Amino acid sequence: MKSQKGVSILDVAREANVSSATVSRVVNNINKVKPEVRQKVLDAIDALGYSPNHAARALVKQKTNCIGIIVNNLHDPFFHDLIKGFEMSAQQTKYAVMFCSVLGGDVASKEKYVKYLTNGVVDAVILYGSYLSDESVINYLKEIRNVDYVMIEDDVPFLACNKLLIDNLGGARQAVKYLIGKGHRDIAHICGNPNKKVTKERLDGYVDAMEKAGLEVKEQYVQCTSTDYRSGYACMNALLDLEQPPTAVFCSDDAIASFAIRAALDRGFRIPEDISVMGFDNQTILPDHYRGPEITSVSQPLYNIGMDSVRILSERLNSSEEMEPVRITYQTEIVEKESVGVCRRE
Amino acid sequence: MKSQKGVSILDVAREANVSSATVSRVVNNINKVKPEVRQKVLDAIDALGYSPNHAARALVKQKTNCIGIIVNNLHDPFFHDLIKGFEMSAQQTKYAVMFCSVLGGDVASKEKYVKYLTNGVVDAVILYGSYLSDESVINYLKEIRNVDYVMIEDDVPFLACNKLLIDNLGGARQAVKYLIGKGHRDIAHICGNPNKKVTKERLDGYVDAMEKAGLEVKEQYVQCTSTDYRSGYACMNALLDLEQPPTAVFCSDDAIASFAIRAALDRGFRIPEDISVMGFDNQTILPDHYRGPEITSVSQPLYNIGMDSVRILSERLNSSEEMEPVRITYQTEIVEKESVGVCRRE
């Protein structure tokens, strides 16, 4: 139900004995309207409790003063820092910022939200993350002309939009080099969600760094999780079951690492004395009551990425001239914590 | 920038040699339109890449098929379960669901979002939580006629809207009784954010249960945090500095409890052997790398509350008749974990 009409600009105009144009002018603080008329209008607005209808305004002005953000699994604690960044910059902009969440990366739902937002609901959208299954969404975005957007962590070659990226390949290489620097040679990798692009990039970085260091990439040393990072637990178990278990494990992300560590601890291994574990993301808040050692990781500046994305869009929307798309690649960096130690084998 | 006009229904009509009414009919699957005409229109839509403008549609239909959710501090891991509930029910409804976040409970920003959403942007809004400072928002809501809404955790007496509540007073009583049952008599309380309504309710429950049990409520046994739950750390330190420290501490929420526990652990106290700590909320994910014992707590069904709120609104919006506002009070329950033990004093 609920569709009683609210009070419109015409009601106010009638009440104040002026035209709707005049009401519009005082509401928008535009042009000069005589002080006494202005006051009459203000009084009428107050008396009637008028607020302008956003849909109507959006329709005529062809803009909404709103920015939409689409992420997968908003509840995931991974987003903590990123959301904080969005929130902070939202506070500093005139744009209203709204979040949409797509559960489990479901394409249909993601497409629904993209279409919804880009058709008169927001002026710009921020898309976080990339799944291999996102193809249809990308195809739709190609055609979009009326909305500006930024993609975070997804470098679609033929899409000329703003891109905020991090160097997953390089970050993974750094991680493996760091482990090698600690004397490890038997280094395993736990791959992440097979539907995520970063998974492949980080795997490639692992393989590349291993080969460059002249280390063999043993097939059994590469374990893959399901779409659920909790399966990092089983992956670690598989590694520990090997005849010659690795002395270090580089995980595709910290959530996975946290479960890998739980598995090792549950079997009585000490971390990092018996086995080193390294993650990626430097995730501030880990899932499911993690209580292991703090995880040495490759950090990406999620807070800044969140801040920047809103700021960039806000600047572009306010600019009168057409701007070239922005492309930023953020640097990753090793954050040493407690889960990696010097190799003790041989 | 970005305001090139997109393709409108008229462009499609022209392309397909029909009227815009006909295009509208096929887009909305309404009435019967001859199959061959329908196909022509479909082809035109495809060729032009047309998607209906949401603002225009919202304007004429006076509904948006969208539900808005407003919370304070969306990044707070407290919301993990609640967001999951929202997400799950969003998936099961035709409504698009959008989240707005208000940093630190800033009233101006909250009011902005409420006004924004309720004026032609959504059909219904969900408001989570209540701050003492929310008065102006409440006043605005009183006048709202065109939007349905549910308030979670805020029982404003004169507001006849849907309310999903939990019994904070009763829950706090349960907690204190539970501690008394463990033999504790020197029970302290750490109050939460002074701007939150639940803080007062839980304090009242504490006082009430203490008095009913014939236990004195010592002034020094009631410590209050700032608006930041991290100050639970300082509160616990103050309690431990007392000549006769409490043997048990009931905290206004789990985030506070997690910091209280850190303080005790840092001073060498064992939990629960030396001091018992109890929380409220049964929060799945704790902030800032908490590694202490799992916190015995009073749980509220946040996941269900999230689910129910979207479902209830969705049902009401779809119903043709005016419905009485819903009022649900969810039961709290003690969840025994690791942070409370039997009292050892005397």
Next chain:
DNA sequence: CTGAAAGCGCTTACAG
């Protein structure tokens, strides 16, 4: 400084 009128992109009685 103010108003009449057109128009934003749709939907929906109303005719035919």
Next chain:
DNA sequence: CTGAAAGCGCTTACAG
């Protein structure tokens, strides 16, 4: 089954 026309609630040239 289909189209012409009015209207949703605003804003904004255009006159005056």
